[in-house]
Amino acid sequence: MEYSSKKLEKKWQEYWAQNGSFEPNEDFTKAKKYILSMFPFPSGRLHMGHVRNYTISDAFARYYRQQGFNVLHPIGFDSFGMPAENAAIKNGSHPKTWTYSNIDYMKGEFKSLGFSFSKERELATSDELYTKFEQGFIIDMYEKGLLYRKKGFLNWCPSCQTVLANEQVLEGSCWRCDTNVVKKDMNQYYFKITQYGDELLSDLAKLEGGWPKQVLTMQENWIGKSYGLEFKFSFDIASRERLNNKFDGFEVFTTRPDTIYGVSYAALAPEHEIVNYMIENLLLDDDTIIKIQEMKNTSSIDRQKEKSGVSLNLNVTHPLTKKSVPIWVANFVLMDYGSGAVMAVPAHDDRDFDFAKKYNLPINAVIKPFNGDLSDDKAFTEVGELFNSESFNGLNSKDAQGKIIDYFEAQNIGTKKTNFRLKDWGVSRQRYWGAPIPFVHCDSCGLVMEKKENLPIALPEDIVITGEGNPLDKHPTWKHCKCPSCGKDAVRETDTMDTFVESSWYFLRFCASPKNWQDEAFSKEQIEYWMSVDHYIGGIEHAILHLLYARFFTKVFRDLGYISFDEPFNKLLTQGMVLKDGAKMSKSKGNTVDPDAIIEKYGADTARLFILFAAPPTQELEWNDSAVEGAYRFIKRFYERSSNIVKTDSIPQIDHGSLSKDEKFARKKVYEALVRANDVYGEKYTFNTMIAGVMEAMNALNAQSNSDVWSEGYWILTSIMEPVIPHVCSEISSEYFSLKNLTSQRVLEEVFVENVIILGVSINGKARTEIEVASDESQENIMKIAKESAAKWLEGKTIVKEIVVPKKLVNLVIKD
Secondary structure, three states, rough: OOOOOOHHHHHHHHHHHOOOOOOOOOOOOOOHHHHEEEOOOOOOOOHHHHHHHHHHHHHHHHHHHHHEEEEEEOOOOOOOHHHHHHHOOOHHHOOOHHHHHHHHHHHHHHHOOOOOOOOOOOOOOOOHHHHHHHHHHHHHHHHOOOEEOOOOOOEEEEHHHHHOOOHHHEEOEEEOOEEOOOEEEEEEEOOOOOOOOHHHHHHHHHHHEEOOOHHHHHHHHHHOEEEEEEEEEOHHHHHHOOOOOOOOOEEEOOOOHHHHHHHEEEEOOOOOOOHHHHHOOOOOHHHHHHHHHHHOOOOOOOOHOOOOOEEEEEEEEEEOOEEEEEEEEEEEOOOOOOOEEEOOHHHHHHHHHHHHHOOOOOOOOOOOOOOOOOOOOOOOOOOOOEEOOHHHHEHHHHHHHHHHHHHHHHOOOEEEEEEEOOOOOOOOOOOOOEEEEEEEEEEEEEEEEEOHHHHOOOOOOOOOOOOOOOHHOOEEEEEEEEEEOOEEEEEOOOOEEOOHHHHHOOOOOOOHHHHHHHOOOOHHHHHHHHHOOEEEEEHHHOOOOOHHHHHHHHHHHHOOOOOOOOEEEEEEEEEEEEEEEEOOOOOOOOOOOOOHHHHHHHOOHHHHHHHOOOOOOOOOOOOOHHHHHHHHHHHHHHHHHHHHHHOOOOOOOOOOOHHOOHHHHHHHHHHHHHHHHHHHHHHHHOHHHHHHHHHEEEEEEEOOOOOHHHHHHHHHHHHHHHOOOOHHHHHHHHHOOOOOOOOOOOOOOOHHHHOOOEEEEOOOOOEEEEEOOOOOOOHHHHHHHHHHHHHHOOOOOOEEEEEOOOEEEEEEEEOO
């Protein structure tokens, strides 16, 4: 039997397609498994990260089908987004044409790799039907008060020409193109994700054991719940007059009320409304305005590096000491945390200390170490003892926090408050290739929802994309419409939705019956059966963005009455990156590997085997050409040696006791591999150890000649390996076992019972030989056999001590 990957793989891919082999059935009495990979953006070509992701999920799906589960293993395309629009600008194509041609190509690649995706439930988030359902959800969320529109300073990417959510700004740069992000004042639609802050945080406990600890910690830190004191700084009379009595003060929030007596200045964000008022009313000189504008145009991350600021020549009154406190604009104060204003305590905060040193501001220490002196060279940020704090002197600083908050509340000058780092999710994008936001602007009615019977609000296809501004805003007719409320002339909203909206509920869309695909976003009966997702596989880079948003949407849909559960994903497997030459594969580094080329040369099974054997899924995988070649050689050998199998429709029945040593050992290695396989899918995910076990079993089978042992071994090993190398295993199973063995396999404990054991024999602690004895042999006989085996080392010697370590070794101590 000569192995031909092209011929064999094409045969089975056609067989699976013609027979609908991977479609889940609607028998909801069966135990189910919902296996899901994070779906791809249709860039046009799969990369090795994709191959790794889908090979892992496919192995799970195929394994659980063997175990008798009803398996949903769907795929879709996250097909809206800026890359399609950018490609249109670059190549002179239409985003829709570019996107759907890429989808067609990638679907061909999925087939060529043997991925067992459901075809009947495929989707693309840019499909008008998907948009229709999503726009309906958006309207429901608006009616529920979970979507609103307001003006604010937003993250703006000058390159992509669009707004970004806070979560999409990575180290001060756009998550897509790496351009420095600036702040821009404009209208934006927001999801009220902060309303779910407490629940998003507390429900992380439900995911412990199923999600990686690293991901749970990242989400906890991003939500960032903190407790502290909120109070108002009031302007003195002169400052109020300078501000034309427009403002009487501003609110601040602090998690360190124990340092309140150490406040030496207060700082506002460059975007604060008081600062904007002073600029607009020419209450600041030109040099100061220029410096403030420079701060606004600097990314949030860069603003944390080099501290800078300007004085506003305003003062507020300290709420307790009644002393005057100067007001500065500081680049490190951000509008998207708290009120955009902070009390500054240089003696006990590193950031405040650096700023005070730079601008020669007072540093008032109010906490000291329990043992030791304060340093003038740095802020003291540890727990200590209060001093210079009036009636709170001598208190432990931790204990003082609650007491000072209580005092503020008793005096009615401040309150205890919970704050979150998490901010409402801004979802407006000023681009064409996205789902239109289903609202209309009417001069008479204001902001009006579109009627659901008019959905979907689809994109016009006759557009010109230049990369400058929003094409929908420039379209001559599309945005002009009638108000759904009063019927007068109105204008459609031209912003489109953040593409993370689409990926926040796509896993629910797969729970729609193909019979009712056109009529409902998902079926309540199917949702209750399939959800939650049992295994979700994807990259760690989605730990905050996608996963947090998907959790939020799940809770919103629960509250809207669509579903009845709280969390979407039971188990999360975060795969490691695929590297080459020690670096992440990328075109810019010139170290990419084309999956199509690997399939052409070696076959899909080789690519799949290498991906799962080279490293555990959660670890980084270093590409190795020689290891790929080795994977191919193993498959070729595995296939060609199957000619030793005796055809059978059932597993051979073997009398284990009558077998030789080599035959028993071969059976033991085969069943050890089966035990490993069950462990892999249950908890460990270490496919590499499972495959290594199969290789060991193959070596053991080759060392014996019993045809029944050989056939039994292949019956089990092809079942184990089918999720990994499905084409070759299906061919072997079809040829010899009528496909009857690709099911759950029973572990036979009899093969692990050791009738004989191997003991090492040492002379004066030095290993000399081995003996084979019955597992229940007496120590007297063991010693006799050991002496006979070690006779040549004992000749002319006197044995002074005899030691038997049960089931391990015999040691003889001798002297001349």
